[in-house]
Amino acid sequence: MNKLRQAIEEQGVIVSDQILKVDTFLNHTVDPLLMEQIGKDFAEHFKNRGITKVITIESGGIAPALMCAHAMRLPLVFAKKAVPSTMNDPISTTLHSFTKNRDYTLCMERSAVHPDDVLLFVDDFLANGEALKGICRLAGQAGARVEGAAICIEKAWQPGHQAAEELGMDLFVLASIVSMSRENGIVWAKEEAE
Ligand code: G4P
Numbered sequence: 001m002n003k004l005r006q007a008i009e010e011q012g013v014i015v016s017d018q019i020l021k022v023d024t025f026l027n028h029t030v031d032p033l034l035m036e037q038i039g040k041d042f043a044e045h046f047k048n049r050g051i052t053k054v055i056t057i058e059s060g061g062i063a064p065a066l067m068c069a070h071a072m073r074l075p076l077v078f079a080k081k082a083v084p085s086t087m088n089d090p091i092s093t094t095l096h097s098f099t100k101n102r103d104y105t106l107c108m109e110r111s112a113v114h115p116d117d118v119l120l121f122v123d124d125f126l127a128n129g130e131a132l133k134g135i136c137r138l139a140g141q142a143g144a145r146v147e148g149a150a151i152c153i154e155k156a157w158q159p160g161h162q163a164a165e166e167l168g169m170d171l172f173v174l175a176s177i178v179s180m181s182r183e184n185g186i187v188w189a190k191e192e193a194e
Contacts, residue, residue: 002191003037004152004174009186017181018155019099026152027060027124032067038174039067042122042150045172046072049147051120053077053113055139057106057131064152065122072120079108079138091141095134099127106134115143126151126173129160136167148172156189 001009013021025031042064054076056065062078069076081104083090092107113119121135132149139146148170154161156176164171176189 002041002174003034005188005191007031007034008153008175012186014180014182014185017179020153020155020177020180020186022124022153026063030063035063035067036071038064038152039069039071041174042068042120042172043071046120046148046150046170049120049170050118051147052117053119054122055079055113055119055135055146056122057081057135060124061122061131064124064150068120068122068150077108077112079106079135081106083107091138093134093137093141095130097130106138108138110142113139113142113144117142117144119144119146121146121149122151123149124152126154126160126164126171127158129158129163132160132167132169133163153177154189 007025011024015021025034054065054069054074056062057079058081066076087109089110090107091110092105094103095106096103119139121132123131136146149164151173154173154176156178178187178189180186
């Protein structure tokens with residue numbers, strides 16, 4: 001069992017059969033040694049794939065994405081959820097967050113990604129796939145390509161997994177959950193390394 005799954009088993013809280021709380025090590029309090037391992041695992045999977053930049057969305061994706069970028073010795077770009085007044089030439093797209101039940105604008109500086117960039121999308125959760133599709137739309141506006149998606153935790157019954165496949169993406173997931181319940185705990189998918 002990889003270290004992320006171990007942390008989820010030990011510290012994760014199953015709030016309902018749809019929501020897993022991981023705020024003691026991943027997306028609120030952050031465990032840097034675990035992030036370092038996650039970054040190395042992502043980098044190992046995507047080495048020799050011509051990746052030129054790691055991309056994520058603020059805020060939950062930044063910690064694992066930064067450690068992945070560090071391991072790959074590549075820059076990290078994180079898309080923002082509001083257009084800062086300092087942005088010169090923003091490109092943007094609208095996303096719907098099902099978990100938070102609201103729309104928001106995802107944006108980044110046009111010059112942050114170049115037409116010849118090959119991007120690796122990193123995120124903490126893959127759920128509905130809205131984040132992944134939004135990043136692909138932004139990359140498209142910049143003329144760049146998203147080569148793969150490196151995900152910490154996937155809730156495999158939600159549409160994100162299929163969305164990644166439909167986009168022709170190399171999807172690498174460290175902790176893929178088939179189902180979960182407070183009564184019976186987590187049912188894991190087979191680990192890629194098994
Ligand atoms: P998506 O991430 O695949 O696009 O699906 P969705 O629209 O459902 O996700 C919306 C937000 O909810 C995302 O964070 C995502 O990381 C988070 N999320 C989804 N499922 C879970 C879950 O089971 N547990 C927790 N803790 N979060 C979940 P976000 O809106 O981008 O916010 P943030 O990264 O700034 O926190």
